[in-house]
Amino acid sequence: MIDTHDLSSGQTPVSDEAWVDVLRAVDKTYAELVSYQSELEVRNAELDEMRGFMASVFASVSDVLIVVDRDGLIEQAAGSFQMLLGLDPASVRGRPLADLTSDAALHEAVQKVVQNRKSVRFEAELPTSAGPTPIDLSITPRIGERGKSLGAVLIGRPVGELRQAYSELAESHRALQEAQAHLVRNEKLASLGRLLAGVAHELNNPISFIYANTHALEKYVARFVTYFEQVQAGASRAELIELRKELRLDRELANMRTAIDGARDGSERVRDIVEDLRRLSADGTGEFANFDLVETTRVATHWVVRGMKTPAPIVTNAPLTLMANGRVGHVQQVIMNLVQNALDAVEGTEGPHIQITLGQDGDHVFVQVSDNGPGIGPDIAGSIFDPFFTTKPVGKGTGLGLSISHKIAEEHGGQLQLCPSERGACFRLSLKRGGE
The missing domain is CATH 1.20.5 (Single alpha-helices involved in coiled-coils or other helix-helix interfaces)
Known part of the structure; x- marks a missing residue:
């Protein structure tokens, strides 16, 4: 329409x-x-x-927090101003940062951060109710959406609080180190307890030999005393010759030399055993030092084997010497734990066999312990270094041995790892190579 x-x-x-x-x-x-x-x-x-x-958020921040623009004018401030500086945050907005402190270096540091766009740390004095207080500041650039520098953000807290926090942290670290050392000592005592039977047997043989030779020497000395008493009494030459034959002094003189040699050998054996025990009981809390890893492995393996009733055959492939760097007492504890675990693993295995290999790999040396036991399945391989994890029956394992050993290896700048193995388990301890 x-x-x-x-x-x-x-x-x-x-x-x-x-x-x-x-x-x-x-x-x-x-x-x-x-x-x-x-x-x-x-x-x-x-x-x-x-x-x-x-x-x-700004009101609840307990640290000093200041936002400034490119010219150093305060755009925002945290509520901590009221507590630390006695200033209302709103009253400082728009004021130059230089009004809060006479420290010209702080203003220069802020300008450098704005220009260079790199964060810096700076210690400045800010006026507080208690007087000028040193503040440890972290100054970070503010970057806009187009990459333009908009200013800086200053975050910090009084140095006294930081020093107290560092002191508390150092104290906590010291307590942690003491707790770790205590665990290491407990684990070592547990290992030494298993070795007491072997130590007793090891010492009993030479001491019994010395004891028997001492009794023989007493008998020989008694005969010589009888002879010299007759000499002192003025017996004739013929009587002395007859007495010498009767007492069989010529034979006893040869036996006396043999007894003395036997007693000396037994004493030296006891001395060597005590020396090995002294090395074994070292707590390892001293400074790092160079030591022979081959000798350390020999001593540790010797005492573990002596503590076993029916130890499995152990084959060791090693150079004459292999210098490592670390605390020998702690390294001995790790090796003893690895050998003990290997012996426990092959218990009841047909044809048990343990291999210990030592060598050098670049700047590190290593000792590798492998066995032909049941091995470690992939389902538990990731947990074997966890504290208190153990596959041994109750009463046979604390679950701390591998965990402590792993920590000791890390502290030595090395590592303890589970190696690939076709049969059984294989552990490799690597340490920094020591000087000759």
């Missing part, structure tokens, strides 16, 4: 469909404006919430 009331004006009439389209467009635009207004209100609410959140 065409509107004819304006035909006289010469203008083109507007159809009903056109007016409908215009109204639809207006409605759509209005709806979009309403949607935009709703979204804007949501965004404003989120912005207000974020501002409130940031304000609460």
